[in-house]
Amino acid sequence: MQTDEALHEEDQEEIRRWETQLRKGSLDLAILASLWDEPLYGLEILKRLADGSSLAVPEGTIYPLLARLKNDGLVEAQWITAPAGHARKYFSLTQAGRHRARMMALAWTRFVQSLDRLAAPLLSEAK
Amino acid sequence: MKIDGFDRFENFAQELRRRLRALPPEDLEELIAELRAHVQDSAGPNPSDEDLATALERLGSPADLAAVYAIDRLLARAEESSTPWQLLRSFVRLAATGVAGFSAFLGLAIGYLIALSFFLAALIKPFFPSRTGLWHLADDSYSLRLGLGDPSMPMGSELLGWAIVPIGLVGGLVAASLTRTFARACLARFRKSTNARLARN
Numbered sequence: 001m002q003t004d005e006a007l008h009e010e011d012q013e014e015i016r017r018w019e020t021q022l023r024k025g026s027l028d029l030a031i032l033a034s035l036w037d038e039p040l041y042g043l044e045i046l047k048r049l050a051d052g053s054s055l056a057v058p059e060g061t062i063y064p065l066l067a068r069l070k071n072d073g074l075v076e077a078q079w080i081t082a083p084a085g086h087a088r089k090y091f092s093l094t095q096a097g098r099h100r101a102r103m104m105a106l107a108w109t110r111f112v113q114s115l116d117r118l119a120a121p122l123l124s125e126a127k
Numbered sequence: 128m129k130i131d132g133f134d135r136f137e138n139f140a141q142e143l144r145r146r147l148r149a150l151p152p153e154d155l156e157e158l159i160a161e162l163r164a165h166v167q168d169s170a171g172p173n174p175s176d177e178d179l180a181t182a183l184e185r186l187g188s189p190a191d192l193a194a195v196y197a198i199d200r201l202l203a204r205a206e207e208s209s210t211p212w213q214l215l216r217s218f219v220r221l222a223a224t225g226v227a228g229f230s231a232f233l234g235l236a237i238g239y240l241i242a243l244s245f246f247l248a249a250l251i252k253p254f255f256p257s258r259t260g261l262w263h264l265a266d267d268s269y270s271l272r273l274g275l276g277d278p279s280m281p282m283g284s285e286l287l288g289w290a291i292v293p294i295g296l297v298g299g300l301v302a303a304s305l306t307r308t309f310a311r312a313c314l315a316r317f318r319k320s321t322n323a324r325l326a327r328n
Contacts, residue, residue, distance in 0.1 A: 042161065043168045058187020059169070063161050064196050071203045079160075088164050 023049075029108055031065060032093060032101035035075065039092035042066070066091055074100050135179050136166055139189060146193035149223035151204070158196065162186060202318055205310075211239055211303065214310055221317070231313040238306030242299045247273050249295025260285040 023030075027049075034040060034048040045066075046059055069075045074097035081087040093101065140159045147155050170182035186192070205217035215235060222232035248271070252259040255274035262270045264283035287294060 041168070042165050058191050059165065059185050060162055060187040060192045061195050063158060063165075068203065071207075086164055086167050087160075088168070089161050 026108065027065060028069070029101065029104040031062075031069065032074065032097060033105065035091060035093045035097070036101065039078075039090040041088040041090050045091065069097070073097070135176070135183060136163060139183055139186075142189040143193060146189055147196060149220050150196070151220070162192075202314055205314055206318075211307070214307070215239065218310070227317070231310075231317075234313070235306060235310050238302060238309055242302035242306060244271075244273070245295045245299035245302055247295070249292045249299065252289065252292050252295070256289075260291055261287050 030049050031045060034045050040048070042062055043059075046062055066075065066077070070077055070091075073094060075091045076094050077089050077091050079087045079089050140163070143159065143162075144155060147158075150158075166179065166182045166186060169185060170178040174182070205214065205221065208214040208217050215232075218228075218232040218235045221228035223229075248259060251274040258272055259274045260272060262272065262283045262285050264270055270283075
């Protein structure tokens with residue numbers, strides 16, 4: 001028979017796993033959205049995505065995703081050498097990428113709104 | 128980067144090159160350049176050996192990265208292929224990735240060989256009519272000849288006559304089309320399992 005504490009621990013672990021899955025599902029949109037205002041290089045994109053929490057994924061795995069987005073014509077890449085340092089590969093949105101990002105953002109908002117409606121009673125009860 | 132750090136990254140890069148040798152070299156080197164720049168940024172200016180070790184660890188193991196990259200890039204290239212020749216070249220690369228890849232390549236090669244045989248039959252008949260055709264031999268076996276070999280007539284009757292030309296053309300087109308469909312199906316299958324693997328990572 002598990003103690004309350006053990007159950008809580010298990011919950012936390014499960015929630016963490018689920019959150020990781022959520023992040024993965026929204027990764028495409030997250031990457032495209034991070035590039036909305038300006039071109040960024042890999043590490044900068046990762047920092048925007050992590051927003052404080054450490055991503056539990058190997059950092060290198062963002063590059064195949066970026067490569068796929070580039071193949072799909074949604075982003076383009078350019079190597080730029082900073083005056084005082086090494087070359088960096090900057091990614092930016094193409095026109096198609098901007099369009100796709102907006103569509104995804106709209107779909108995302110609709111999705112979140114319907115979930116919010118479902119979750120509202122749960123949240124008010126917790127008080 | 129300091130000499131020690133340089134060794135660390137180069138060891139990592141060599142391991143990655145080894146695991147991703149099925150990739151086109153320019154893709155592989157592009158990737159390594161991306162990762163090198165990433166580590167340089169991640170470890171910061173004038174990094175200690177420990178900084179570099181940490182940066183490399185956060186990057187992911189060569190095994191993790193290779194698993195994610197290899198199939199993804201190969202698939203992308205294969206999906207872009209339009210001619211049978213390009214398709215075959217992409218599948219040759221896929222063949223190196225494992226049993227599934229190899230079987231797919233084999234299927235593709237056999238499919239295109241069959242198509243080629245059909246086309247050859249149609250093309251060669253006008254030039255070597257008496258040596259091209261499908262013979263039913265005296266010993267009840269069949270022999271397909273495409274203009275090569277013994278000029279003396281084999282013992283038996285030729286079954287198709289000039290119909291071999293349209294049969295060859297149509298058969299070739301059908302075989303080529305089926306092979307292409309097979310290739311697409313394989314790619315879709317690989318794509319699915321790759322996405323699953325990306326998600327699991």
